[in-house]
Amino acid sequence: MEGTLAPGGYFGRALVVDVADGSADVLPLPEDVLRAYIGGVGLGTWLMHHLAPPGVDPLAPEAPLAFVFSPLVGTPLTTSAKFAVVAKSPLTGMLNDALASSHFAIAGKLTGNDAIVVHGQCPRPSALLVDSDGARLEDADDLWGLPAAEAEERLRERLGKGWRIAAIGPAGEQLVRYATISHDGRHAGRGGLGAVLGAKGLKAVAVRAGTKVAPADPPAVLAAARDLRARSFGPATAKYRELGTLANLLAFNAIGTLPTRNFQAATFEGAPQLAAEDLAELKGVARNSCASCSIGCEHIYAGAGGKKVRVEYENVFALGPLCGISDPDAVLAASGRCDELGLDTISAGGTIAWAMECVERGLIEAPWLRFGDADALLRALEEIGAREGLGDLLAEGSRRAAELVGGDAGEFAAQVKGLELPGYEPRTLQAMALGLAVNTRGADHNRSGAYEADLSGAHDRLNGGASHALAAVVTEDRAAVMDSMILCKFLRGIFEEPFPEWARLLSSVTGWDLTGEELAQTARRIVLAKRLYNLREGWSRADDWLPERFLSEPLEVASGRAAALTAERLTTMIDSYYEARDLDPEGVPDAAQLTDLRLDSLVT
């Protein structure tokens, strides 16, 4: 069981469980596959190519969902206790991966598996239990309807403290297309993976460590861990330690990149009321870390009534400025309610903000749903979580809802490939505009960190061009490797030469003689493997695009300069991006590239 034939840090196998009856098969993971895809998002992509039937309905029993670990999990390397959840998204119809972290990652891997894949459908609400003895199902009737955290707590009480649990909330049960999977208050948040689990009748997946896995070179790993830990206390992570990601909000407002009222503006007059710089003093009550993390980015605020809420920029942006709400207690309450229901805050806020504008334009008959109305926001969240009233429409996400509403509702639905935009205004961050348009997951800030290029000062963020395309490629490639090793992206600023440094880290764990060049090629392989999956599922160039609002409604920054992102400019950037990735004009890799990156097996 300790995987003597597998490279260091791996077991060389995935457990594939049919939750219709709890039966499980072992899928061997050859070393060449592990080296080519590493783990996490990369390995999850490979698993989806091999296990997901082409064209499968993401909510159908035969659609697989994978919890994927990585070679670094279980090592003392800071921020390495992370896992990826990968499936076809019910929101986008394309490949989706989402990361979460902490003890589930460690216990899950130490079940003796590099991945746990579920498919099928439980005959009744169930929890899947996996440990070194294999898999089995447990009745979860009593947990159905509970918030994820409460279900997690109750199941752990029943099973014992050795178990670590990922669970869905009521939104996942109701098949809300942006429902999350939660563990220890953290969420595999984007793309509706909670609905995939809910469709299978799985309230929770519980894992218990039962074996060990050793790195190839323990002293080297220990030395690297000490070095990484020391560097993680430096100025590159100060923002996360001191204020958390909410520190973005006031700065983004100052530079006109804070999406407001469904992207009708990029500055919000109520931003100071939601600023971490002041709220941390007024409402901050604790700072937490994931397991194996030395950064401690989690900032816990006390909302109305003392209720504790984990605060992130994306939560506050989406449920605050995007909906025109500046009352911090209201935003904290909405964020806390999203956690309980198991809703992706970005998609929830994005879809509600879109609906608020629809109401203003007379496209939706719901006069109670107005920008700036905190009670309306909370009511909308309740209705979405229960799929009641207007919530049944909004539970579909803004793209599908706009199609149902008709008219010009799609032109201001701020989504790409069905995934709602995060809190980065594309007209004033034009490298990010490209990143949002071409990313395989949809509008996303974690798989494409192209905003880094916009905010670096290296080029004009209001005037996108070819240099922006190269920046988008670089950040995508780095994300692909970080999400596959897996290391937290909040560490990204501490690496001076990322690929060579990551190659040394991975080599010390796996025993491979990796180089930075090989890892750079691995990054390209993973990015294109995702694209190939989407291609298989019907993607076309038209999906790499932004909604009309961003192309026809210029903004103005504080200097008075116009921030206009035209269709022509976006086309130029996309063409440059395809060229930089050696794709043809339709965004498709050619046969030679598939062979070169050993991707041909995925398309035959």
Next chain:
Amino acid sequence: MGTPKAALEWHGSTLLRRICGLVERSVDGPVVVVRAAGQALPELPASIEVVEDAREGRGPLQGLAAGLAALSGRARAVYVSSTDVPLLHPAFVRRVVGALTGEVDVVLPLAGGFPHPLSAAYRTSLLALVERLVAADRLRPAFLFEECRVTRLDEAALLADPALAGFDPALDSVLNLNEPGDYEAARARPSPEVTVQLFGPLRRAGKRLPLALRAATLAEAAEAAGIVLDEHVVAALNGDQITRDPDLPLATGDTIAFLAADAGG
């Protein structure tokens, strides 16, 4: 002066760097420096283009021709500045360029009793006319103005613009430096009044915000605000471009936001 004007020190930077930066901030196209053949220039940002006069000693029209030629096809109009106007304000550039409406070829400021052809706006379509005048040894700008449509902006007209009236009421934008004493007097003036905002961990240093201070460059603003301008810090000027350039020139009324370089997440 003892030193070429372009290379004169200005708050840790140079006069040429300052003028290029101020003009670049004020227009939405490229900035071109015209120099004499082989003339040594101080360090400039990579975005600044440098071209050379075809012939030396032919006066401002020769330089204008070289600049118009460099920008022909890329811009319909240009702002022309000498290098020795360190108190130039972007609002002045915008006021002058903004007056270049459809029926006008040149916008010529009149201030302090003089026309300022090297603080003026020109149509690039004037290139052929300027080249013809140079070829005919008609080298004074006045000859050009005789043959094209010129809008003259006197002080009242210039200051009708509220931004310019607010930031540069004495029209120091056209104050040029001809003698060492001019330079010393200008250099001795207080730096521009600017506003500094600090965000994220930078603000946690207990500073009262926003900070009103005096700074002629980004480096001076950072120092005055107690910020170390290293790889962990970037700045946004007036909510626009993000920069780390310590020599970025500042002007009265500017707002500089310092934020963590690791924005996002």
